Amino acid sequence: MNKQPIGLLDSGVGGLTVVKEAMRQLPHEQLIFIGDQARLPYGPRPVAQVQQFTWELTQFLLQKHIKMLVFACNTATAEALQVIKPKLDIPVIGVxxxxxxxxxxxxxxxxxxxxxxxxxxxxxxxxxxxxxxxxxxxxxxxxxxxxxxxxxxxxxxxxxxxxxxxxxxxxxxxxxxxxxxxxxxxxxxxxxxxxxxxxxxxxxxxxGAETVSEVSTLLDYFEIANDDQNYHPKHEFYTTGSGQMFDEIANDWLELTDIHAQEVDLKKALQLT
Amino acid sequence: MNKQPIGLLDSGVGGLTVVKEAMRQLPHEQLIFIGDQARLPYGPRPVAQVQQFTWELTQFLLQKHIKMLVFACNTATAEALQVIKPKLDIPVIGVxxxxxxxxxxxxxxxxxxxxxxxxxxxxxxxxxxxxxxxxxxxxxxxxxxxxxxxxxxxxxxxxxxxxxxxxxxxxxxxxxxxxxxxxxxxxxxxxxxxxxxxxxxxxxxxxGAETVSEVSTLLDYFEIANDDQNYHPKHEFYTTGSGQMFDEIANDWLELTDIHAQEVDLKKALQLT
CATH class of the missing domain: 3.40.50.1860 (Rossmann fold)
Structure with a gap:
């Protein structure tokens, strides 16, 4: 039994489709999502820059004491997963x-x-x-x-x-x-x-849905799933861009009404560690 | 890249449905299967005995230098997985x-x-x-x-x-x-x-099919999959019962013709270690 949250990162809001699936398959797990809207899109950027940005999002999520990290972004997975995974003590997976x-x-x-x-x-x-x-x-x-x-x-x-x-x-x-x-x-x-x-x-x-199955597999394998059936997790959403825009899209796409993303200044947040 | 085999155990031949799915999903992985026909069925046996028998099958497979172990048997999974998993250095999963x-x-x-x-x-x-x-x-x-x-x-x-x-x-x-x-x-x-x-x-x-997906996930996660596309693994089949009977059932069920199970005397095999 482990109530620490699962961290998910994306260059934008696309990764919320993974969040939606995680809410469905893993209703007792707290999720913390960060989208890097301010620097979207990642696709055309040099590999080193994608790795740097992804590393910063990773550091931000590690501050939240996550127990597992999901790259809910194809570009970050293709270009940064193999570099970042060996550096962390928690399980890290991509899509x-x-x-x-x-x-x-x-x-x-x-x-x-x-x-x-x-x-x-x-x-x-x-x-x-x-x-x-x-x-x-x-x-x-x-x-x-x-x-x-x-x-x-x-x-x-x-x-x-x-x-x-x-x-x-x-x-x-x-x-x-x-x-x-x-x-x-x-x-x-x-x-x-x-x-x-x-x-x-x-x-x-x-x-994304398949990735959540893999998250579930690893939670069970490492025995870090939260099996407390009475736990109603409060998910957290962060964006490096406009919180208002994030909320509109997120609530519309996910058919939710209660997503309120917090705007994050990554540089400031990471200096605080 | 890791060419060590994956071990699978069952009380009988039912676990061969898992083998069949593994052959399909993981064509480059060598499989070693043992069925404990001589002591089948496990279902009605005391828990301690199921744990002992499963431990013996596990020891037999470990002698074959397997890189992962699959309990392709519901009874063994329900009654012995949690006891045996912490004792091994390799990933162990059930169904x-x-x-x-x-x-x-x-x-x-x-x-x-x-x-x-x-x-x-x-x-x-x-x-x-x-x-x-x-x-x-x-x-x-x-x-x-x-x-x-x-x-x-x-x-x-x-x-x-x-x-x-x-x-x-x-x-x-x-x-x-x-x-x-x-x-x-x-x-x-x-x-x-x-x-x-x-x-x-x-x-x-x-x-069984879902278990093979989990095997695949863990092979990738631990980076122990065999990615050599030119490797044509020769699978090995063992039974504690009659090899001839095993072959008949196995070849019929799996639509194969080349399964030749070796008969194993577990007590003898384990004393040799």
């Missing part, structure tokens, strides 16, 4: 391995599609991870640069969204994948449209 | 937590059914594990003592099987579960019949 594993488990034809931001697709992290585990699997990767803006502008149910999704996913027509990894934590918001375009026979993999 | 976690993830109505041997159902391990994680979930547990004999006598596709399964699962009619945990490693052989009786809207959870 790419859980998503890859779930896709390998789901596919029957051995043909997996991956969609992600341009940065994630260019890094080749999903294809590399999947094929390292099974080289016979064919991975078709397609960048979906227009998806995040659609979601961030709250247009993820619009007819524009339907058109953009259909156009973006067209390359998959000829490859006949039976499994599609949503390799960005923003994409689950577009899930109904993506499923409609891909067809019911294609299994959609929500990397 | 109950992965199955419980998957069920919690899958249910939408919060009503989960569990079927298992009389021993497993009597131990209450699944209901306890699920409700420790989320006390609002209703768990309906039903013992299915006739399923293992059906499978072991190779009748798992017969009309008798259909009748027995329909009768056994009748109590679920009035409880309207949307998820059913197959809490015995033998049951996936009856999956088509069980699905047919429960209806397409009920999600069946294969604890």
């Amino acid at each position: 790419i391995l859980p998503g890859s594993r779930a896709a390998i488990k789901a596919t029957k034809t051995g043909r997996i599609g991956v969609i992600g931001t341009e940065g994630t697709i260019k890094s080749g992290a999903y294809a590399r991870t999947i094929q390292r585990k099974n080289k016979h699997i064919k991975v078709v990767s397609v960048a979906a640069p227009k998806f995040v803006p659609l979601v961030e502008s709250n247009e993820y149910e619009s007819t524009v969204a339907k058109k953009v999704v259909a156009e973006t996913l067209r390359p998959f027509k000829k490859h006949q994948v039976d499994t599609l990894v949503m390799g960005c934590t923003h994409y689950p918001l577009l899930r109904p449209i993506i499923q409609n375009v891909m067809g019911d026979n294609v299994t959609l993999i929500d990397s | 109950i937590l992965p199955g419980s976690r998957a069920a919690i993830k899958a249910t939408k109505t919060g009503r989960i059914g569990v079927i298992g041997t009389e021993g497993t159902i009597k131990s209450g391990a699944y209901a306890r594990t699920i409700q420790r994680k989320n006390k609002h979930i209703k768990v309906v547990s039903v013992a299915a003592p006739k399923f293992v004999p059906l499978v072991e006598s190779n009748e798992y596709e017969s009309t008798v099987a259909k009748k027995v399964v329909a009768e056994t699962l009748r109590p679920f009619k009035k409880h309207q579960v949307d998820t059913l945990v197959m809490g015995c490693t033998h049951y996936p052989l009856l999956r088509p019949i069980i699905q047919n009786v429960m209806g397409d809207n009920v999600t069946l959870i294969d604890s």
Whole structure:
């Protein structure tokens, strides 16, 4: 039994889809989330800078005495996880391995599609991870640069969204994948449209949801889950950007009304340690 | 990169459904399986004896320099995992937590059914594990003592099987579960019949398959997966009972032709260390 919180970080609000899934699967665990809106997006930044920013978010969360750390961000996972993980005494996990594993488990034809931001697709992290585990699997990767803006502008149910999704996913027509990894934590918001375009026979993999399963596995394995059924955790949300904007998006997306993010000046917060 | 094998133990051949799933999800990993046919079934035995037998199987597998140990048996998991895990330097996992976690993830109505041997159902391990994680979930547990004999006598596709399964699962009619945990490693052989009786809207959870996902998670987490794509592992199978009988069942069930189990005298094998 361990009531310490679980820390989650993201470059923005996309990681809240992981938070939502964690609230559902792990209702007794307190969550502390920080989004680095002030310096979003991470995708086009140099690797060293992504590592530095992620390290700062990590330090901030460590001050909150977290028992586990989740990189709820594909870019941070691809570029900073392997550098930061060995430095910490607590378990640290990212979103790419859980998503890859779930896709390998789901596919029957051995043909997996991956969609992600341009940065994630260019890094080749999903294809590399999947094929390292099974080289016979064919991975078709397609960048979906227009998806995040659609979601961030709250247009993820619009007819524009339907058109953009259909156009973006067209390359998959000829490859006949039976499994599609949503390799960005923003994409689950577009899930109904993506499923409609891909067809019911294609299994959609929500990397964020799979990551929460992995969190659950490690909590149990290390015996640090909070099993107090009467504990109603009060989650904490932080942003380096505008708290008001964060709250609007977060409450709308997560169908919650009580998220009030605190604005954080990272430099100041980290000097206080 | 680590080419050491993964060890799996069971009271009998049921754990081979876990082996089959491991071969599929983790094609580069060498597996070493031991079934304790000579002392089957474990279910009705005193706890101390199950712990002793499981410890002997564990010792046998440790001689093979395994890098991880899987209790592919519900009884061993329920009664011996917590005692043996702290004694070993390698990761050890069972089947109950992965199955419980998957069920919690899958249910939408919060009503989960569990079927298992009389021993497993009597131990209450699944209901306890699920409700420790989320006390609002209703768990309906039903013992299915006739399923293992059906499978072991190779009748798992017969009309008798259909009748027995329909009768056994009748109590679920009035409880309207949307998820059913197959809490015995033998049951996936009856999956088509069980699905047919429960209806397409009920999600069946294969604890063994979920356990392999957890194996995969821990291999990655501890960085001990074998990522050599050109490695074609030669699996090893051992039984304390009749090798010939083991081979017949194993090759039939797993749709393989090349399983040749070696007969093991545990007492002799363990004195040699």
